[in-house]
Amino acid sequence: MTEPGLRERKRQRMYQDVSETAIRLFLERGFDAVSVAEVAAAAEISKPTLFRYFPAKEDLVLHRIADHEGEAARVVAEGPTPIAALRRHFLDGLERCDPVTGLNDHPRVLAFHSLLYGTPSLVARVHAYQQRSEAALADALGGDLDARLAAGQIVAVQRVLALENWRRIAAGEAVEAVRGDAVAAAERAFGRLAAGLPDLAQP
Known part of the structure; x- marks a missing residue:
């Protein structure tokens, strides 16, 4: 590059x-x-x-999270299958406490997330950001209706997993107390995605 x-x-x-x-x-x-x-x-x-x-x-x-907008679309190219690549990427994010996964208790990160999710106009902007991320992922998966449906499910899973982690951390739980549940939840969620989207889970 x-x-x-x-x-x-x-x-x-x-x-x-x-x-x-x-x-x-x-x-x-x-x-x-x-x-x-x-x-x-x-x-x-x-x-x-x-x-x-x-x-x-x-x-x-x-702007602080703008680099992540096309992240899922970029990850699917890493294979071996889109679901496997996205699962591995999310689990790697949990391992390194990437703020995007919600599993991060640094005071600045918590303050930023509180600002982001506690301000209605920013919540609306985050929704638009997620829609663009979803559209980019759909294009990477083929661009047809099935790809758009799959992208909607994948982005929703990532969002809910991250918000659950952030909710627990913001409530005062330590990262290490949440990590095991976060990994298990991610494994379950991506397993269900693989079962429901077999075309994206098979080589």
Whole structure:
């Protein structure tokens, strides 16, 4: 893969810096209490410049997980079958406490998830993000109706597993106390996907 050029690296750094500045302010004062103008001032850019990078206020938060939008679509190419690849990827995520799996008790991660799932406009934006992820996965699986139905089931399983892990961690349980149940639940869920979607579970 070709390394990004200097201009692209500067652009990516700008996205990262502005997003992190915004998230810090939102965590301190609440999403609705901070204006876009205040974020722009804190990031030392103009408001029009901020909107060139982030068309909506919610995008300032969702940028942190934007790299995961096409993740399931990329994973299915790793084989040996789509279900096996996605199962292995999710279990690997649990092993390394990837925040996307919900199995992470770092205070910053918990605070971010509380912001994300505790703000109605961000919840709506997450839903749109999941729809795009689902559409990309459906395309990777063939793009027809069966592929769209399968993608909907897979994305729903990943979402519910992650939310259950996050719910328990947010309630005060330790990662190691949740990990065993999280792995067992993932194994069951992907087993059911394999049984229900045999075309995606056979080489």
